[in-house]
Amino acid sequence: MNKIVVGLSGGVDSSAAAAILHHQGYEVVGLTLWLMKGKGQCCSEGMVDAAKICEDLGVPHHIVDSREVFQASIIDYLVEGYSAGVTPLPCSQCNKTVKFGPMLKYAREELGIEKIATGHYARISYDAETGRYQLLRAIDPAKDQSYFLYDLTQDLLAGTEFPLGEITKTETRRIAAEFGLKTADKPESQDLCLVESNGSMRAFLDKYIAPQKGDIVDKSGRVLGQHDGVHHYTIGQRKGLGIAAPEPLYVIELDAAGNRVVVGDRQLAVESECTVEKVNWVSVAAPTAPIRAQVQIRYRSHPVPATIIPVEPSQAEEKAGATRVKLIFDEPQLSITPGQAAVWYDGDVLLGGGIIKRNQLPG
Numbered sequence: 001m002n003k004i005v006v007g008l009s010g011g012v013d014s015s016a017a018a019a020i021l022h023h024q025g026y027e028v029v030g031l032t033l034w035l036m037k038g039k040g041q042c043c044s045e046g047m048v049d050a051a052k053i054c055e056d057l058g059v060p061h062h063i064v065d066s067r068e069v070f071q072a073s074i075i076d077y078l079v080e081g082y083s084a085g086v087t088p089l090p091c092s093q094c095n096k097t098v099k100f101g102p103m104l105k106y107a108r109e110e111l112g113i114e115k116i117a118t119g120h121y122a123r124i125s126y127d128a129e130t131g132r133y134q135l136l137r138a139i140d141p142a143k144d145q146s147y148f149l150y151d152l153t154q155d156l157l158a159g160t161e162f163p164l165g166e167i168t169k170t171e172t173r174r175i176a177a178e179f180g181l182k183t184a185d186k187p188e189s190q191d192l193c194l195v196e197s198n199g200s201m202r203a204f205l206d207k208y209i210a211p212q213k214g215d216i217v218d219k220s221g222r223v224l225g226q227h228d229g230v231h232h233y234t235i236g237q238r239k240g241l242g243i244a245a246p247e248p249l250y251v252i253e254l255d256a257a258g259n260r261v262v263v264g265d266r267q268l269a270v271e272s273e274c275t276v277e278k279v280n281w282v283s284v285a286a287p288t289a290p291i292r293a294q295v296q297i298r299y300r301s302h303p304v305p306a307t308i309i310p311v312e313p314s315q316a317e318e319k320a321g322a323t324r325v326k327l328i329f330d331e332p333q334l335s336i337t338p339g340q341a342a343v344w345y346d347g348d349v350l351l352g353g354g355i356i357k358r359n360q361l362p363g
Protein backbone atom coordinates (compact mmCIF):
# COMPACT_ATOMS: atom_id res chain seq x y z
CA MET A 1 0.00 0.00 0.00
CA ASN A 2 1.18 3.55 -0.75
CA LYS A 3 2.30 5.36 2.33
CA ILE A 4 2.08 9.11 2.80
CA VAL A 5 2.76 11.56 5.62
CA VAL A 6 0.13 14.31 5.92
CA GLY A 7 1.02 17.61 7.57
CA LEU A 8 -1.81 18.32 10.00
CA SER A 9 -2.29 21.80 11.45
CA GLY A 10 -5.59 21.00 13.13
CA GLY A 11 -7.54 22.95 10.49
CA VAL A 12 -10.23 21.73 8.11
CA ASP A 13 -8.00 21.72 5.00
CA SER A 14 -5.33 19.37 6.24
CA SER A 15 -7.92 17.17 7.99
CA ALA A 16 -9.83 16.82 4.72
CA ALA A 17 -6.59 16.13 2.82
CA ALA A 18 -5.78 13.30 5.26
CA ALA A 19 -9.30 11.87 5.04
CA ILE A 20 -9.31 11.98 1.22
CA LEU A 21 -5.98 10.16 0.97
CA HIS A 22 -7.05 7.62 3.61
CA HIS A 23 -10.26 7.03 1.65
CA GLN A 24 -8.24 6.58 -1.56
CA GLY A 25 -6.39 3.72 0.12
CA TYR A 26 -3.20 5.44 1.21
CA GLU A 27 -1.61 4.38 4.48
CA VAL A 28 -1.67 7.79 6.14
CA VAL A 29 0.61 8.99 8.92
CA GLY A 30 -0.33 12.34 10.48
CA LEU A 31 2.48 14.74 11.34
CA THR A 32 2.08 17.97 13.28
CA LEU A 33 4.91 20.42 13.72
CA TRP A 34 4.70 22.20 17.04
CA LEU A 35 5.59 25.73 16.05
CA MET A 36 4.59 27.98 18.93
CA LYS A 37 2.59 28.36 22.08
CA GLY A 38 -0.91 29.79 22.20
CA LYS A 39 -4.15 29.65 20.32
CA GLY A 40 -4.66 28.94 16.64
CA GLN A 41 -3.31 26.62 13.97
CA CYS A 42 0.24 25.39 14.41
CA CYS A 43 -0.09 26.02 18.16
CA SER A 44 -0.81 23.72 21.03
CA GLU A 45 -4.55 24.03 20.33
CA GLY A 46 -4.15 22.79 16.75
CA MET A 47 -2.21 19.74 17.92
CA VAL A 48 -5.16 18.48 19.96
CA ASP A 49 -7.50 18.71 16.96
CA ALA A 50 -4.92 17.03 14.73
CA ALA A 51 -4.57 14.19 17.24
CA LYS A 52 -8.35 13.71 17.30
CA ILE A 53 -8.52 13.58 13.48
CA CYS A 54 -5.88 10.85 13.45
CA GLU A 55 -7.67 8.96 16.21
CA ASP A 56 -10.94 9.07 14.23
CA LEU A 57 -9.23 7.97 11.01
CA GLY A 58 -7.38 5.27 12.94
CA VAL A 59 -3.96 6.42 11.73
CA PRO A 60 -0.78 7.17 13.68
CA HIS A 61 -0.01 10.76 14.69
CA HIS A 62 3.48 12.15 15.18
CA ILE A 63 4.36 15.50 16.72
CA VAL A 64 7.72 17.12 16.09
CA ASP A 65 8.84 19.96 18.31
CA SER A 66 9.82 22.57 15.71
CA ARG A 67 9.68 25.64 17.95
CA GLU A 68 13.41 26.30 17.69
CA VAL A 69 13.54 26.32 13.91
CA PHE A 70 10.34 28.40 13.79
CA GLN A 71 11.86 30.93 16.20
CA ALA A 72 15.14 31.15 14.26
CA SER A 73 13.76 31.08 10.70
CA ILE A 74 10.53 33.00 11.13
CA ILE A 75 10.31 35.07 14.32
CA ASP A 76 13.93 36.27 14.24
CA TYR A 77 13.73 36.81 10.46
CA LEU A 78 10.60 38.96 10.86
CA VAL A 79 11.96 40.99 13.75
CA GLU A 80 15.25 41.59 11.94
CA GLY A 81 13.45 42.63 8.75
CA TYR A 82 10.92 44.95 10.35
CA SER A 83 13.67 46.53 12.47
CA ALA A 84 15.61 47.26 9.28
CA GLY A 85 12.62 48.87 7.52
CA VAL A 86 11.55 46.01 5.26
CA THR A 87 8.32 43.99 5.36
CA PRO A 88 9.34 40.32 5.20
CA LEU A 89 6.99 37.64 3.94
CA PRO A 90 7.12 34.83 6.49
CA CYS A 91 4.91 32.23 4.78
CA SER A 92 7.05 31.23 1.80
CA GLN A 93 10.09 31.03 4.07
CA CYS A 94 8.08 28.98 6.59
CA ASN A 95 6.85 26.60 3.92
CA LYS A 96 10.31 25.85 2.62
CA THR A 97 12.45 25.97 5.76
CA VAL A 98 10.10 24.99 8.58
CA LYS A 99 7.46 22.82 6.93
CA PHE A 100 8.19 21.05 3.63
CA GLY A 101 11.96 20.56 4.08
CA PRO A 102 11.82 19.15 7.63
CA MET A 103 8.57 17.20 7.02
CA LEU A 104 9.97 15.43 3.97
CA LYS A 105 13.21 14.73 5.82
CA TYR A 106 11.29 13.31 8.79
CA ALA A 107 9.11 11.21 6.49
CA ARG A 108 12.08 9.81 4.61
CA GLU A 109 14.57 9.38 7.43
CA GLU A 110 12.39 8.53 10.42
CA LEU A 111 9.51 6.72 8.75
CA GLY A 112 10.95 5.47 5.45
CA ILE A 113 8.10 7.19 3.58
CA GLU A 114 8.87 9.02 0.33
CA LYS A 115 5.88 11.36 0.06
CA ILE A 116 4.20 14.07 2.09
CA ALA A 117 0.89 15.87 1.54
CA THR A 118 -0.52 19.14 2.84
CA GLY A 119 -3.85 20.93 2.64
CA HIS A 120 -2.45 23.72 0.47
CA TYR A 121 -4.51 24.87 -2.49
CA ALA A 122 -2.12 24.45 -5.43
CA ARG A 123 -1.32 21.80 -8.03
CA ILE A 124 1.85 19.96 -9.00
CA SER A 125 2.44 18.31 -12.36
CA TYR A 126 5.45 16.70 -13.96
CA ASP A 127 6.65 17.87 -17.36
CA ALA A 128 8.32 14.82 -18.92
CA GLU A 129 9.76 16.93 -21.74
CA THR A 130 11.80 19.20 -19.48
CA GLY A 131 12.09 16.78 -16.58
CA ARG A 132 10.79 19.44 -14.19
CA TYR A 133 8.01 19.46 -11.66
CA GLN A 134 5.65 22.34 -12.27
CA LEU A 135 3.65 24.28 -9.74
CA LEU A 136 0.20 25.45 -10.84
CA ARG A 137 -2.47 27.62 -9.32
CA ALA A 138 -5.32 25.80 -7.54
CA ILE A 139 -8.54 25.53 -9.49
CA ASP A 140 -10.27 27.58 -6.74
CA PRO A 141 -8.93 31.09 -7.45
CA ALA A 142 -10.19 32.44 -4.14
CA LYS A 143 -8.06 29.92 -2.21
CA ASP A 144 -5.01 29.60 -4.48
CA GLN A 145 -1.87 29.49 -2.28
CA SER A 146 0.74 28.93 -4.98
CA TYR A 147 2.21 32.40 -4.26
CA PHE A 148 3.42 31.12 -0.87
CA LEU A 149 4.98 28.03 -2.44
CA TYR A 150 7.22 29.69 -5.05
CA ASP A 151 10.38 28.83 -3.12
CA LEU A 152 9.90 25.05 -3.11
CA THR A 153 12.73 23.16 -4.77
CA GLN A 154 12.33 20.46 -7.39
CA ASP A 155 13.15 17.82 -4.76
CA LEU A 156 10.42 19.12 -2.43
CA LEU A 157 7.87 19.25 -5.25
CA ALA A 158 8.80 15.70 -6.28
CA GLY A 159 8.00 14.49 -2.77
CA THR A 160 4.73 16.39 -2.30
CA GLU A 161 1.02 15.90 -3.05
CA PHE A 162 -1.68 18.57 -2.77
CA PRO A 163 -4.96 16.63 -2.59
CA LEU A 164 -7.03 19.85 -2.47
CA GLY A 165 -5.58 21.51 -5.59
CA GLU A 166 -8.36 20.24 -7.81
CA ILE A 167 -11.31 21.06 -5.54
CA THR A 168 -12.88 24.22 -4.13
CA LYS A 169 -12.99 25.20 -0.48
CA THR A 170 -16.75 24.60 -0.49
CA GLU A 171 -16.14 21.04 -1.63
CA THR A 172 -13.47 20.59 1.03
CA ARG A 173 -15.95 21.55 3.75
CA ARG A 174 -18.58 19.25 2.24
CA ILE A 175 -16.10 16.35 2.16
CA ALA A 176 -14.99 17.08 5.73
CA ALA A 177 -18.63 17.03 6.87
CA GLU A 178 -19.32 13.82 4.94
CA PHE A 179 -16.38 12.13 6.66
CA GLY A 180 -17.70 13.46 9.98
CA LEU A 181 -14.48 15.33 10.73
CA LYS A 182 -14.45 17.35 13.92
CA THR A 183 -12.83 20.24 12.05
CA ALA A 184 -15.50 20.50 9.28
CA ASP A 185 -17.01 23.72 10.65
CA LYS A 186 -13.83 25.25 12.00
CA PRO A 187 -13.73 28.94 11.04
CA GLU A 188 -11.37 30.06 8.30
CA SER A 189 -7.91 30.80 9.68
CA GLN A 190 -6.35 34.19 8.98
CA ASP A 191 -3.80 34.51 6.18
CA LEU A 192 -1.00 34.87 8.69
CA CYS A 193 -0.80 32.49 11.67
CA LEU A 194 1.17 35.03 13.70
CA VAL A 195 -1.63 37.54 13.32
CA GLU A 196 -4.09 34.90 14.42
CA SER A 197 -2.15 33.93 17.52
CA ASN A 198 -1.19 37.51 18.52
CA GLY A 199 -4.33 39.43 17.55
CA SER A 200 -2.50 41.66 15.04
CA MET A 201 0.88 42.04 13.37
CA ARG A 202 1.38 45.18 15.43
CA ALA A 203 0.81 43.30 18.69
CA PHE A 204 3.24 40.59 17.59
CA LEU A 205 5.97 43.08 16.63
CA ASP A 206 5.51 45.15 19.79
CA LYS A 207 6.53 42.10 21.81
CA TYR A 208 9.95 42.16 20.15
CA ILE A 209 10.65 45.71 18.96
CA ALA A 210 10.41 48.62 21.37
CA PRO A 211 8.28 51.48 20.00
CA GLN A 212 10.46 54.49 19.20
CA LYS A 213 8.90 57.81 18.31
CA GLY A 214 10.23 59.65 15.28
CA ASP A 215 9.33 61.97 12.44
CA ILE A 216 7.17 61.42 9.39
CA VAL A 217 8.76 63.58 6.71
CA ASP A 218 8.32 64.37 3.03
CA LYS A 219 11.07 63.77 0.49
CA SER A 220 12.63 67.17 1.20
CA GLY A 221 12.85 66.35 4.93
CA ARG A 222 9.97 68.62 6.02
CA VAL A 223 8.35 67.19 9.16
CA LEU A 224 4.66 66.38 8.58
CA GLY A 225 3.87 64.29 11.64
CA GLN A 226 5.07 61.74 14.16
CA HIS A 227 5.29 57.96 14.14
CA ASP A 228 5.71 55.49 16.99
CA GLY A 229 8.13 53.06 15.36
CA VAL A 230 9.29 52.53 11.76
CA HIS A 231 8.33 48.84 12.09
CA HIS A 232 4.65 49.78 12.23
CA TYR A 233 4.73 50.96 8.60
CA THR A 234 4.90 49.35 5.17
CA ILE A 235 5.94 50.79 1.82
CA GLY A 236 2.82 51.86 -0.09
CA GLN A 237 0.75 52.27 3.10
CA ARG A 238 -1.81 55.07 2.83
CA LYS A 239 -4.10 54.59 5.81
CA GLY A 240 -3.23 55.31 9.42
CA LEU A 241 -0.58 57.95 8.79
CA GLY A 242 -2.47 60.53 10.85
CA ILE A 243 -1.51 63.39 8.54
CA ALA A 244 -4.05 65.82 7.13
CA ALA A 245 -3.01 66.58 3.55
CA PRO A 246 -4.89 67.89 0.49
CA GLU A 247 -4.07 64.71 -1.47
CA PRO A 248 -3.50 61.14 -0.27
CA LEU A 249 0.01 60.42 1.00
CA TYR A 250 1.78 57.07 0.83
CA VAL A 251 4.79 55.66 2.65
CA ILE A 252 7.60 55.74 0.09
CA GLU A 253 10.63 54.97 2.25
CA LEU A 254 11.36 53.47 5.67
CA ASP A 255 14.59 54.91 6.99
CA ALA A 256 15.19 52.67 10.00
CA ALA A 257 18.69 54.03 10.68
CA GLY A 258 17.40 57.62 10.76
CA ASN A 259 14.12 56.54 12.48
CA ARG A 260 12.12 58.37 9.80
CA VAL A 261 9.09 57.42 7.76
CA VAL A 262 9.16 59.21 4.40
CA VAL A 263 5.85 59.90 2.66
CA GLY A 264 4.94 61.26 -0.75
CA ASP A 265 2.06 61.62 -3.20
CA ARG A 266 0.97 58.85 -5.59
CA GLN A 267 3.39 60.02 -8.26
CA LEU A 268 6.30 59.40 -5.87
CA ALA A 269 4.83 56.16 -4.58
CA VAL A 270 4.65 54.29 -7.89
CA GLU A 271 7.57 52.54 -9.53
CA SER A 272 8.04 50.86 -12.89
CA GLU A 273 10.78 48.44 -11.98
CA CYS A 274 12.42 46.59 -9.14
CA THR A 275 15.12 44.04 -8.48
CA VAL A 276 14.20 40.62 -7.14
CA GLU A 277 16.77 38.52 -5.34
CA LYS A 278 17.04 34.93 -4.05
CA VAL A 279 15.12 33.87 -7.13
CA ASN A 280 13.80 30.33 -7.39
CA TRP A 281 12.82 29.13 -10.87
CA VAL A 282 10.13 26.53 -10.47
CA SER A 283 8.30 25.28 -13.54
CA VAL A 284 10.96 26.33 -16.03
CA ALA A 285 14.75 26.41 -15.92
CA ALA A 286 16.34 29.84 -15.38
CA PRO A 287 16.13 31.65 -18.72
CA THR A 288 19.13 33.42 -20.19
CA ALA A 289 17.07 36.03 -22.05
CA PRO A 290 14.18 38.26 -20.93
CA ILE A 291 10.75 36.66 -20.71
CA ARG A 292 7.23 38.05 -20.41
CA ALA A 293 4.99 36.99 -17.53
CA GLN A 294 2.23 38.13 -15.16
CA VAL A 295 3.69 39.17 -11.84
CA GLN A 296 2.08 39.22 -8.40
CA ILE A 297 3.78 41.49 -5.87
CA ARG A 298 1.48 40.59 -2.97
CA TYR A 299 -0.50 37.50 -2.08
CA ARG A 300 -3.80 39.22 -2.77
CA SER A 301 -2.67 41.50 -5.62
CA HIS A 302 -3.74 41.04 -9.23
CA PRO A 303 -1.10 39.65 -11.57
CA VAL A 304 0.21 42.40 -13.85
CA PRO A 305 2.19 42.10 -17.10
CA ALA A 306 5.93 42.62 -16.87
CA THR A 307 9.24 41.73 -18.49
CA ILE A 308 11.61 39.62 -16.41
CA ILE A 309 15.25 40.24 -17.16
CA PRO A 310 17.89 37.84 -15.80
CA VAL A 311 20.76 39.69 -14.13
CA GLU A 312 24.30 38.39 -14.45
CA PRO A 313 25.21 37.15 -10.93
CA SER A 314 28.25 38.48 -9.11
CA GLN A 315 30.94 35.91 -8.24
CA ALA A 316 29.71 35.74 -4.64
CA GLU A 317 26.12 35.25 -5.78
CA GLU A 318 27.11 32.55 -8.22
CA LYS A 319 28.97 30.73 -5.45
CA ALA A 320 25.91 30.91 -3.19
CA GLY A 321 23.66 29.75 -6.04
CA ALA A 322 21.74 33.02 -5.71
CA THR A 323 20.16 34.60 -8.74
CA ARG A 324 18.61 37.98 -9.34
CA VAL A 325 16.22 39.35 -11.93
CA LYS A 326 15.01 42.80 -12.81
CA LEU A 327 11.27 43.29 -13.28
CA ILE A 328 10.01 45.98 -15.62
CA PHE A 329 6.28 46.48 -15.29
CA ASP A 330 4.20 47.55 -18.29
CA GLU A 331 2.40 50.02 -15.99
CA PRO A 332 3.93 51.65 -12.89
CA GLN A 333 2.92 49.86 -9.69
CA LEU A 334 2.02 51.06 -6.22
CA SER A 335 3.31 49.22 -3.13
CA ILE A 336 6.36 47.44 -4.48
CA THR A 337 7.39 46.42 -1.00
CA PRO A 338 10.93 45.27 -0.18
CA GLY A 339 10.84 41.93 1.65
CA GLN A 340 7.61 40.73 0.01
CA ALA A 341 7.73 38.11 -2.73
CA ALA A 342 7.32 38.85 -6.41
CA VAL A 343 6.01 35.72 -8.10
CA TRP A 344 5.54 35.35 -11.84
CA TYR A 345 3.16 33.15 -13.80
CA ASP A 346 2.33 32.09 -17.32
CA GLY A 347 -1.44 31.62 -16.95
CA ASP A 348 -1.81 29.09 -14.15
CA VAL A 349 1.82 27.96 -14.28
CA LEU A 350 4.09 29.44 -11.62
CA LEU A 351 7.36 30.14 -13.37
CA GLY A 352 9.40 31.52 -10.49
CA GLY A 353 9.66 34.07 -7.76
CA GLY A 354 11.94 35.82 -5.32
CA ILE A 355 12.22 38.56 -2.74
CA ILE A 356 11.81 42.22 -3.70
CA LYS A 357 15.08 43.95 -2.96
CA ARG A 358 15.32 47.24 -1.20
CA ASN A 359 16.39 50.17 -3.37
CA GLN A 360 19.53 51.92 -2.18
CA LEU A 361 18.43 54.65 0.17
CA PRO A 362 19.67 58.06 -0.93
CA GLY A 363 22.63 59.00 1.21
Ligand SMILES: Nc1ncnc2c1ncn2[C@@H]1O[C@H](COP(=O)(O)OP(=O)(O)OP(=O)(O)O)[C@@H](O)[C@H]1O
Binding pocket: 006, 007, 008, 009, 010, 011, 012, 013, 014, 015, 031, 032, 033, 034, 035, 041, 042, 043, 099, 117, 118, 119, 120, 189, 193
Ligand atom coordinates in the same frame (compact mmCIF):
# COMPACT_ATOMS: atom_id res chain seq x y z
N1 LIG B 1 1.99 22.94 12.27
C1 LIG B 1 1.84 22.23 11.16
N2 LIG B 1 2.25 20.95 11.13
C2 LIG B 1 2.11 20.21 10.00
N3 LIG B 1 1.56 20.69 8.86
C3 LIG B 1 1.15 21.95 8.86
C4 LIG B 1 1.25 22.79 10.00
N4 LIG B 1 0.75 24.00 9.69
C5 LIG B 1 0.33 23.93 8.40
N5 LIG B 1 0.56 22.70 7.90
C6 LIG B 1 0.23 22.22 6.54
O1 LIG B 1 0.24 23.32 5.64
C7 LIG B 1 -1.06 23.48 5.05
C8 LIG B 1 -1.37 24.95 4.84
O2 LIG B 1 -1.29 25.61 6.06
P1 LIG B 1 -1.96 27.01 6.32
O3 LIG B 1 -1.32 27.52 7.54
O4 LIG B 1 -1.96 27.78 5.09
O5 LIG B 1 -3.43 26.62 6.80
P2 LIG B 1 -4.81 26.46 6.10
O6 LIG B 1 -4.79 26.72 4.63
O7 LIG B 1 -5.78 27.21 6.94
O8 LIG B 1 -4.99 24.89 6.27
P3 LIG B 1 -5.66 24.14 7.49
O9 LIG B 1 -7.14 24.37 7.35
O10 LIG B 1 -5.27 22.70 7.28
O11 LIG B 1 -5.07 24.73 8.75
C9 LIG B 1 -2.01 22.81 6.01
O12 LIG B 1 -3.17 22.39 5.34
C10 LIG B 1 -1.18 21.65 6.54
O13 LIG B 1 -1.20 20.55 5.65
